[in-house]
Amino acid sequence: MSASLNISRAWNFLRWLIPAILWGGFITIMSGVPGGTIKVKNFWDLITFDKFGHVAFYAVFSYLLAVGIYKQHTFKAIRYHGRIYVLCISVLFGILQEIFQLLQNDGRSAEFADVIANTAGALAGVAIFNLIFGKVLKETK
Numbered sequence: 001m002s003a004s005l006n007i008s009r010a011w012n013f014l015r016w017l018i019p020a021i022l023w024g025g026f027i028t029i030m031s032g033v034p035g036g037t038i039k040v041k042n043f044w045d046l047i048t049f050d051k052f053g054h055v056a057f058y059a060v061f062s063y064l065l066a067v068g069i070y071k072q073h074t075f076k077a078i079r080y081h082g083r084i085y086v087l088c089i090s091v092l093f094g095i096l097q098e099i100f101q102l103l104q105n106d107g108r109s110a111e112f113a114d115v116i117a118n119t120a121g122a123l124a125g126v127a128i129f130n131l132i133f134g135k136v137l138k139e140t141k
Contacts, residue, residue, distance in 0.1 A: 013074040020064035024093060027057050031097045034106040051117040054094075058121025059128065062090040066129040083126050090125070094118030 014021075069082035078085060094115055102110035 009074050013072045016071040017065065017068040020061060020068050023057075023061050023064050027061060027093075027097065028100070030057070031101055032104065032108075034108060051113065054114055054117035055121040055124060058090055058094060058118045059125040060121075061093070062086050062122040062125030063128050064125075065089060066126055067133075070129075070133060083129070086126055086129075087122055090122035091119050094122065 066082060066086045069079060098110040098115055101108040
């Protein structure tokens with residue numbers, strides 16, 4: 001295979017992922033913004049606007065990732081198992097963001113509740129993808 005053909009295949013794969021990559025960059029920037037530390041004292045502290053933000057950000061991220069993987073036709077195996085890849089990538093990305101926050105020395109803190117919210121958002125994004133594209137996916141198998 002020539003180098004230009006490999007570049008073409010890579011571009012055909014990555015071009016569909018550009019929205020997800022940009023959104024992931026936005027999440028990374030927002031995760032790096034200095035903020036106050038919120039301590040969880042009881043269950044109801046978990047249900048805050050902050051946690052809904054995590055769910056929303058990761059729902060959008062996993063939805064965009066799922067659409068990008070679905071629309072690319074370069075790697076059939078990735079496309080066929082796309083939702084599993086999306087969940088794994090989204091959850092791992094959320095965990096890495098929390099580790100990134102833990103390593104910062106500017107008032108940010110890592111919270112297990114954020115990882116749960118990020119995971120819930122990833123699941124919600126895949127569920128939304130299934131609602132929109134589910135019928136099409138069944139017809140193409």
